[in-house]
Amino acid sequence: MITAKVTKKIIIPVFVILVLSITTMLILMISGAFKNTEPLYGKFIYKNADGSMAIIILTKDFVYCENVNYESPQINAAYLLVCDKIKKTEHKFDMNEFRKLQEAYIAEMNFKEVFDGKYSKIENIRYNEKENQYYYEVPNPETGSYGLDLCFDVASKTLSCGDMVFKYAGDIKGN
Missing domain, CATH: 1.20.5 (Single alpha-helices involved in coiled-coils or other helix-helix interfaces)
Known part of the structure; x- marks a missing residue:
């Protein structure tokens, strides 16, 4: 008891x-x-339509790209360059002129040559608390103007570059 x-x-x-x-x-x-609001640093992979692997390695200060499709980032960069030109010159462009100028900027760009297989410095990192996403600005090292814009989604652990969504593949030793 x-x-x-x-x-x-x-x-x-x-x-x-x-x-x-x-x-x-x-x-x-x-x-x-x-x-969790911290970004992941390490290796991100994407399987291209042809079966090849695209790789982005993200560190706190640099990004390394390999076999990435740069078409969408080039279009975005050219769009921003045209917008800057409009602001500077205050010239009214119609959509045809806008597209022609954008295409001219795209023709001058070669992001594959500039970014592929190289480490590029990240210039600016912004955090959007509402979306729980980090935005990384990687300027074109040759011109200093617009380059790659990367978006890391903390919840899904994915990294976006243009139309490509990379999945986290693990930490890289030395980070």
């Missing part, structure tokens, strides 16, 4: 502590106290 009473006295407080701990953890998780 005495053992049963002692066991009851021990089990009830342990159970209460356990329930309170679980409740506290759930409340903290719901409130976002344990929300």
Whole structure:
């Protein structure tokens, strides 16, 4: 009898502590106290339509690209260059002129030659708290103007470069 009473006295407080701990953890998780907002650094891979692998290695200061499709980033960079020209000259462009100027900028760009197989310095990193995403600006090292814009989604652990969405493949030794 005495053992049963002692066991009851021990089990009830342990159970209460356990329930309170679980409740506290759930409340903290719901409130976002344990929300992961840190970017992942390391290797990201994408399988191209032809079966080849595209690779991006992201470090805190540099990005390395290999076998990436640069068409979409070149279009975006050319678009921004045309917008800058419009702001500077205050000239009114119609859509035909805009497209021709954008195509001329694209023809001058060769992101594959500039970025592929090389480490490029990340100039600016921004965090969007609402979307839980990091944005990396990698300028064109030859011109200093617009280059690659990368987006890392913390929740899905994916890195986007233009139309390509790279999956996290692991940390690289030395990061």
